[in-house]
Every structure is written in C-alpha cells, then in structure tokens.
Amino acid sequence: MNAAIGPDSRRGKKFGKFGTGSIILFPVTTIFNENYIHIGCNTMIGEHVALSAGMTPGQKCLTNPVVRIGDRCLIGRGSGIVGHLSIDIGNDVWTGHHVYITDQSHGYADISVPISQQSQPERAVSIGDGSWLGHGVVVLPGAKIGKHVAVGANSVVTGDLPDYCVAVGSPARVIKQHTQEYGWK
Numbered sequence: 001m002n003a004a005i006g007p008d009s010r011r012g013k014k015f016g017k018f019g020t021g022s023i024i025l026f027p028v029t030t031i032f033n034e035n036y037i038h039i040g041c042n043t044m045i046g047e048h049v050a051l052s053a054g055m056t057p058g059q060k061c062l063t064n065p066v067v068r069i070g071d072r073c074l075i076g077r078g079s080g081i082v083g084h085l086s087i088d089i090g091n092d093v094w095t096g097h098h099v100y101i102t103d104q105s106h107g108y109a110d111i112s113v114p115i116s117q118q119s120q121p122e123r124a125v126s127i128g129d130g131s132w133l134g135h136g137v138v139v140l141p142g143a144k145i146g147k148h149v150a151v152g153a154n155s156v157v158t159g160d161l162p163d164y165c166v167a168v169g170s171p172a173r174v175i176k177q178h179t180q181e182y183g184w185k
Contacts, residue, residue, distance in 0.1 A: 005031075015039060016065050024049065029080075032057040036064050036083075040071035040091065050080040070129070075099070086124035093127050096135030096153065101125060103141050128163065148178075 005011045005024040012018045014034040019041030024031070029050040036053035045051065053059075053066035067083040069075070070091035077097045081087060084104040103125045107118030123142035127133070131145055134153035139145070143157040151157060152168035161167050164178035178184050 019043065019071065024051070029078075033059060033061065033066070036061045036066040038065040038068045040069060040073065042071055043069055043073040043075075045069075045075040046077035046079065046097070048078045049075060050082065052081075053083050055084065069093075076135070084120075085122035086126075088124070088126045090127055090129035090131070090147070092130045093133075094131075095133040095137070098135060099133050099137045099139075101127075101139040105141050 003026050007018040007020055007022060015037050016035050017038035019039055021042040022039050024045040025047040027047055029048050031051045033053040037051060054061045063086055067081055067087045069089045070093065072092045073089060074094040076095045076099055079095055079099040082102045087101055087103050104120050104122045106115050106120055108115045110118060125139055125141065125143050127145045128147035128149060130147055131149040133151045136154040137151050138156045140158050144160045145157060146161055146163035148164050149161050150166045151172055155168050155172040156170040158171040161172060161174065165174045166176040167174050176184055
C-alpha cells in the first residue's frame with residue numbers, strides 16, 4: 001500500500017504494536033520512536049498527524065508503551081500525540097481534526113534561563129473508552145478524561161473529567177453529567 005502505513009508495511013513493523021485493520025494515512029507530519037507506540041486494531045489515524053515518543057529519534061524512553069491508542073479509534077487530520085512518559089487512549093475514542101495531546105510541559109520558573117533549557121515536567125494522560133474530543137481540543141499533562149466524555153471544540157483539558165459528562169471551555173469544565181438516577185442533567 002503506497003498511501004498509508006499499515007501493520008504489515010515496513011514502517012508499520014517498527015511499532016511496538018500495530019493492530020490488524022489499523023492504518024496511518026499519508027502524508028504524515030512526524031513519526032518517531034515507533035517501538036514505544038502501540039496501536040490497537042481497526043484504528044485510523046488521519047493524514048498530517050504527528051505521533052512521537054520521547055524528544056528525539058532513537059531516544060531510549062523510560063516506559064513502554066509511551067503512547068497507547070486503543071481499538072477502533074479515529075484520530076483526526078492534523079492532530080498531534082506527543083508522549084514522553086504515558087499517554088493512554090482507550091478503545092473507541094474519536095477526535096476531530098487538529099487535536100493536540102501531550103504529557104509534557106515546559107518549565108519557566110527561572111527567568112535567567114531560556115524556557116527551552118528548563119526542566120520539562122511529565123505527567124501521565126489518560127482518555128477513557130468511548131470518548132470524543134472535538135476539533136482543536138488540547139489535552140495537557142496530567143489530564144484524566146473518563147469514559148464516554150464529550151469535550152467541546154477548542155477546549156483545553158487540564159485536569160480530571162469524570163465518566164459520562166460533557167465538558168467545554170479553557171480550562172474545560174463539566175456542563176452536563178449523566179447519572180443512573182437522573183440521566184443527563
């Protein structure tokens with residue numbers, strides 16, 4: 001196949017796991033340290049996506065996998081998943097275009113040192129099964145998105161979002177919650 005990376009392609013075989021029926025569409029923006037990236041079955045990753053583990057190609061990472069994308073996921077065109085410690089995306093997670101997910105930030109406390117040279121703290125990120133991230137959502141280090149969560153377009157997720165909710169804004173806040181007793185409220 002010339003227009004994609006699949007589990008049986010030369011590039012696909014470099015991944016730590018690349019499930020059957022999954023595909024990464026061309027063109028890609030950046031992909032490196034594939035051995036630390038696990039992709040489940042029947043997952044489609046759109047074109048122009050950046051997908052990386054660590055800071056530089058060939059880097060030895062502390063965890064494996066660094067990035068895990070579950071089964072039956074859809075990652076929208078132009079998105080970026082940049083892992084350094086742990087990004088865990090559950091099954092059946094779909095994103096809109098231009099979504100950015102990272103588990104690392106930049107230090108800025110010492111004003112005598114350029115930000116690019118300061119420590120870069122890492123905090124694990126998780127996205128629960130069946131969730132949806134709208135166009136332009138940004139998921140920052142330490143974010144924990146529960147199961148069946150809808151995050152509105154252009155929202156920024158900085159903390160915990162519970163199961164079965166709708167969240168919007170910057171930072172994302174819950175505006176609807178589903179409970180057994182009352183349904184959606």
